[in-house]
Each structure stands twice: as C-alpha cells, then as structure tokens.
Amino acid sequence: MMHVRKILLPIAFSQTAAALASSVREMAQRFNASVIVLNAFNPVPEYAYGPAPETPCGSEERPSLFSPGLLELRNQQERRLEEFARAYFSGIRHTTRSWMAIRQQSSNGSQIARSWL
Numbered sequence: 742m743m744h745v746r747k748i749l750l751p752i753a754f755s756q757t758a759a760a761l762a763s764s765v766r767e768m769a770q771r772f773n774a775s776v777i778v779l780n781a782f783n784p785v786p787e788y789a790y791g792p793a794p795e796t797p798c799g800s801e802e803r804p805s806l807f808s809p810g811l812l813e814l815r816n817q818q819e820r821r822l823e824e825f826a827r828a829y830f831s832g833i834r835h836t837t838r839s840w841m842a843i844r845q846q847s848s849n850g851s852q853i854a855r856s857w858l
Contacts, residue, residue, distance in 0.1 A: 784811060
C-alpha cells in the first residue's frame with residue numbers, strides 16, 4: 742500500500758481548484774496525510790514593468806518590492822488563501838503557502854526576480 746504523508750494542492754482560486762479540493766480532502770483523510778495549499782501569483786502585469794532599460798525615461802523611480810500597494814495585495818491574497826483552506830480543509834492537517842513573484846530591474850538594467858514565500 743502506498744504511504745502518502747503530504748499532498749500539495751496548487752490553486753488559483755478557480756472553480757477547478759474548488760472542485761479538486763474535495764478529492765484532495767478525501768485522499769488526505771484516507772492516508773492520514775497533511776495538505777499544503779499553495780497559491781503562486783505575479784501581481785504586476787508585464788506592461789507595468791515600464792520601458793526597456795535602453796529607453797530614455799525622465800524618471801529614475803522604479804517600482805518598489807515593498808511598496809504599500811504590493812504589501813496590501815500580498816496580505817489580501819494570504820487572507821484569501823487562508824479562507825479557502827479553512828473552507829475545504831477544516832479538521833484536516835493543512836498549511837498554506839503564498840508565493841508572490843516580482844521582476845525588478847537591477848542597477849545595471851538586467852532583470853532580477855524577487856519573491857516571498
């Protein structure tokens with residue numbers, strides 16, 4: 742018999758994720774496994790990164806990784822993830838993980854990735 746200790750459920754808050762959650766719950770109960778509910782998202786659309794490094798621009802301001810708007814968005818996503826996990830996995834051992842990926846340009850113009858986990 743297969744021994745399952747942890748089940749990873751990546752979600753995007755879709756109807757598909759909600760439908761899959763009941764099957765994951767049944768599996769977790771059957772195997773006495775814990776569930777990790779993961780939400781990965783990129784909060785900044787491609788067009789918001791600004792002009793290419795070689796394009797002259799009058800402002801030196803760059804989007805900040807720790808801007809209040811991005812921090813609030815991260816907090817909203819984490820609350821939403823917690824609500825999803827409570828709704829579908831109450832009474833089951835579970836944890837939530839939220840991954841927010843942001844691309845920034847370094848001082849030399851190359852793209853670097855930053856994220857929270």
